[in-house]
Amino acid sequence: MRHKESEITVNKGQLSRKDESVIRIRGLKKSFGKKEVLKNINMDVYKGENVVILGQSGSGKSVIIQCIVGMLSPDAGDLKVFDQEVSALGETKLKELRIRIGFLFQSGALYDSMTVRENMQFPLIRILKMKDQNEIDQRVEEVLKSVGLYESIDKMPSDLSGGMRKRAGLARTLVVNPELMLYDEPTTGLDPITSREISNMVLEIQKKYKTTSIIITHDMECASITADRVLVLNNGEFIAEGSFDEVKNSKDDLVSSFFK
Amino acid sequence: MADEVFKGWKGWFAESGEQLIFFRAFVRNLFRPGFEWSEFVRQCYETGYKSFTLVGTTAFIMGLVLALQLRPALVGFGADSLLPKSLADSIVKEIGPVITAIICAGKIASGIGAELGSMKVTEQIDAMEVSGANPLQFLVVTRILATTVMVPLLTLLGDVLGLMGGFVAINITSKVSLWLYFNKCIAALSFSDLLPAFIKTIFFGFVIGFIGCYKGYTSNKGTESVGLAANSAVVAASLWIFVIDAIVVQVSNIIIY
Numbered sequence: 001m002r003h004k005e006s007e008i009t010v011n012k013g014q015l016s017r018k019d020e021s022v023i024r025i026r027g028l029k030k031s032f033g034k035k036e037v038l039k040n041i042n043m044d045v046y047k048g049e050n051v052v053i054l055g056q057s058g059s060g061k062s063v064i065i066q067c068i069v070g071m072l073s074p075d076a077g078d079l080k081v082f083d084q085e086v087s088a089l090g091e092t093k094l095k096e097l098r099i100r101i102g103f104l105f106q107s108g109a110l111y112d113s114m115t116v117r118e119n120m121q122f123p124l125i126r127i128l129k130m131k132d133q134n135e136i137d138q139r140v141e142e143v144l145k146s147v148g149l150y151e152s153i154d155k156m157p158s159d160l161s162g163g164m165r166k167r168a169g170l171a172r173t174l175v176v177n178p179e180l181m182l183y184d185e186p187t188t189g190l191d192p193i194t195s196r197e198i199s200n201m202v203l204e205i206q207k208k209y210k211t212t213s214i215i216i217t218h219d220m221e222c223a224s225i226t227a228d229r230v231l232v233l234n235n236g237e238f239i240a241e242g243s244f245d246e247v248k249n250s251k252d253d254l255v256s257s258f259f260k
Numbered sequence: 261m262a263d264e265v266f267k268g269w270k271g272w273f274a275e276s277g278e279q280l281i282f283f284r285a286f287v288r289n290l291f292r293p294g295f296e297w298s299e300f301v302r303q304c305y306e307t308g309y310k311s312f313t314l315v316g317t318t319a320f321i322m323g324l325v326l327a328l329q330l331r332p333a334l335v336g337f338g339a340d341s342l343l344p345k346s347l348a349d350s351i352v353k354e355i356g357p358v359i360t361a362i363i364c365a366g367k368i369a370s371g372i373g374a375e376l377g378s379m380k381v382t383e384q385i386d387a388m389e390v391s392g393a394n395p396l397q398f399l400v401v402t403r404i405l406a407t408t409v410m411v412p413l414l415t416l417l418g419d420v421l422g423l424m425g426g427f428v429a430i431n432i433t434s435k436v437s438l439w440l441y442f443n444k445c446i447a448a449l450s451f452s453d454l455l456p457a458f459i460k461t462i463f464f465g466f467v468i469g470f471i472g473c474y475k476g477y478t479s480n481k482g483t484e485s486v487g488l489a490a491n492s493a494v495v496a497a498s499l500w501i502f503v504i505d506a507i508v509v510q511v512s513n514i515i516i517y
Contacts, residue, residue, distance in 0.1 A: 069390045098392040109387035112379075126294075126393045169387075176391070 020047040021080075022180055022212045023068060028077035030063055037063050039236030041077070045180075050206055050213045052223045052244075054258055055233030061216040064233075065182040068214070069103055070094050081180070099127055102178030102211070106185045108169030110157040116168050117153045120144065123176045139175060146208070147171045147201065163194035170201065174209060181205065181213040187222045199225040220259060232258060282474050286404060289397045299402040307368045307403070307469075308410025312417060314367060315360050319418035322359060323351060323425025331433070340434075344441050345448035347426040352449055353457050356419040358505055361464035364411050365497035369472035372403055373493030376476025377486040385477070400477060404469035411465030412458060456512035463504045471497040 021044050028041035037060035045051050055061045066072040067079055070086050079086050084097060110119050120140040124130045130139075144150045147167040157165060166186060173181065186202060187195035199222040205211055206226075215226050223230060223244060230247045232240040232255050240247050240255040248259045327347055334340045376399060379385050388395040427441045472493045479489040 071386065071390060095392045098390055101390070103387070103390045105383045105387055107382055109383040111384055111388075112382070113375075123391050123393065126398070127391060173391075 021045070022047050022082060023214070024078070024080040025064075026078045028064070028067065028079055029075045030060070030067060030072065031075055036236055038067075038074075041236075041238065043231060043238065045212060045214060047212050048206070048210060049228040050202070050215060050226050052215045052217060052227035052230045053233055054217065054223060054230060054247075057218070059233050060236060061233055062184050065103070065184060065214055065216060069098060069101055069182060099176065100179045102173035102176070102181045104166075104169055104173050104181065104183045104186055106188055108157075108165035110160075110165055110168055110172070112157045115154050115156055116144070116149065116160070119157070119168065119172050120175050123172065128176055143171045143175045146174070163190050163198065166190065166194075166198055167201070170198075170205070174205065177209065179211060181211045183213060183215040183217075185216055185218065187217060187219045192221070195219060195222060196225070198222070202226045278478065279474055282478065283470070285396055286400055286470070286473075289394065289401050290405075292394070292397060294394075294397065296398050296402050299398055300406055303402045303406035304410055307364075307371070307406050308414060311364060311367055311410075311414055315363055315414045315418050316421045318359065318363055319351075319356065319422040320425040322355065323347065323422030323427075324429045325425075326350065326355070326422075327426035327429030328432075331429070343430060344426070344436075344444035347423060348445035348448045349453070351422040351426070352419050353453055354505075356422050357415050357457055357461045357464065358501065360415040360418040361411060361461070361468065361501045362498055364407070364414060364464070364468050365501060366494055368407055368411075369468045369475075369493040369497040370490040372407075372469065372472030373476040373479075374486055374490035376473060377479040377489035380477065380479050381481055381483060381486060396477075400473045403473050404466060407469030407472075408462060408465040411468060412461040415461040415464075452512075452516045456508055456516070459512075460504060460508040463508065464501055467500040467504060468497050471500060 023043070023045035025041055025043045028038055029036070030038040041064060043051075053061045053064065063072060067074050068081055068086065070089065073087055081097060082100060084093070086094070086097070089097060110116075111122065114122065117140060120143065121136055124136050124139060130136050140153070141150060144153055147170055149164060149167050149171060152160060152164060152168070157168070160168060170186075181202075183202060187198050190198065199219075202213065202215060202222075203226055206213055213226075215222070217223055227244045230240075230242060230244050231238045232247060234254060240250055240252065242250075247255060250256050327343065330346055331340060331343060334343055334346065376385070379399070385395050385399070388398065423442070423445055427436070427438060430436050430441065475489040475493040475496070479485040
């Protein structure tokens with residue numbers, strides 16, 4: 001079960017090495033001051049799969065997705081997203097890449113001076129440069145209905161509950177039709193019922209919008225619902241990889257301790 | 261102790277460098293296509309219009325008190341007819357612009373610092389950035405331009421209401437018509453008095469917006485950094501206001517006289 005670069009376990013989504021690679025990471029390193037957070041990260045994410053990264057708090061899970069989206073620059077290693085080396089991209093190319101990626105923040109990160117409708121319109125007007133108001137309204141309605149939040153379209157973020165904020169954040173990310181979704185702890189701070197709803201929504205999104213996803217989570221139920229493949233991060237390296245059940249039933253004490 | 265002094269100066273130079281980089285980013289984004297007109301108008305309303313009452317009230321009271329305190333001194337010299345001129349000189353050339361700018365630094369710079377700081381803490385700025393939008397163009401350029409436009413307008417309002425306060429104060433003890441009073445005020449001012457006063461308000465507006473945005477946008481990701489951003493924005497903007505005031509007065513004196 002210990003991860004080696006050449007060992008890519010075929011997951012329950014029936015993916016193989018022949019599938020198109022969306023993300024390819026080799027020897028990724030990242031330090032903050034003297035603390036080496038990522039020591040040697042190697043991973044591939046294939047088109048259409050949901051990859052869950054498990055790990056302790058502070059193990060650097062979020063740092064990986066922040067490197068993927070270009071928020072942080074790695075100290076060493078190769079990181080290719082859609083066949084483009086992220087750290088080598090200029091401002092314009094990075095912006096173009098980011099349009100293809102959806103990032104759901106832990107807090108939802110809704111713009112709190114705008115209503116839910118305006119939050120949805122923001123990327124359509126500013127990123128996709130859509131001008132037709134009818135087309136914009138139609139797209140906003142469609143996405144809000146798909147996350148079950150249409151009734152709250154004119155509410156301010158401060159009037160929404162934690163779960164609703166997450167769903168609104170998700171809708172704002174989906175409104176531009178991203179090909180790759182990065183979820184940073186999508187169920188943190190939510191009650192078990194809402195967590196399950198959000199986890200099922202992540203799965204529905206994968207099917208409906210044909211997205212590829214990386215899900216960073218501590219929530220085992222979320223991992224069991226959403227994961228095609230699970231990677232376990234410990235001490236700056238992946239120590240296990242496989243389907244949820246394979247990793248859960250690992251004989252490695254460190255890996256199995258995540259599931260106790 | 262020497263270490264602390266060294267660290268302090270090192271920090272000051274580092275921050276000055278960061279401010280220059282932030283200024284360059286502002287200029288680059290200012291001339292990029294896709295100016296956010298609707299957000300600019302909203303910011304003019306938020307920063308400018310919503311400060312009208314505070315600036316107006318303060319300026320009126322300031323003019324009133326100034327006239328009440330000047331009057332006995334001028335009467336002592338038999339020069340009470342110079343009261344409108346003295347008020348116009350002091351309010352329009354110095355007190356009006358500086359007091360308005362200080363009030364705006366307290367209200368607007370701290371507001372911008374806290375707003376952008378909290379957007380940073382709650383990952384809203386990061387969300388904007390990773391979505392492919394341009395947070396500098398949307399958040400920073402609009403706010404700096406809004407304060408650069410609105411602070412001169414607020415100063416104009418403050419000057420007029422300050423002179424009105426002076427008129428009320430004069431009319432408590434003697435009777436002067438509004439027409440005569442304002443005629444005397446305007447006659448006391450020349451174009452060379454008004455121009456430097458107006459130009460410095462543009463710089464005041466810019467520095468209030470710039471410092472507020474810089475402190476908020478570059479704040480750390482802790483909740484205490486929101487308060488720190490608001491607080492340091494007021495302190496730095498107020499200091500800059502006095503520095504700019506001194507420079508503009510010196511330069512205009514050299515050019516005009």
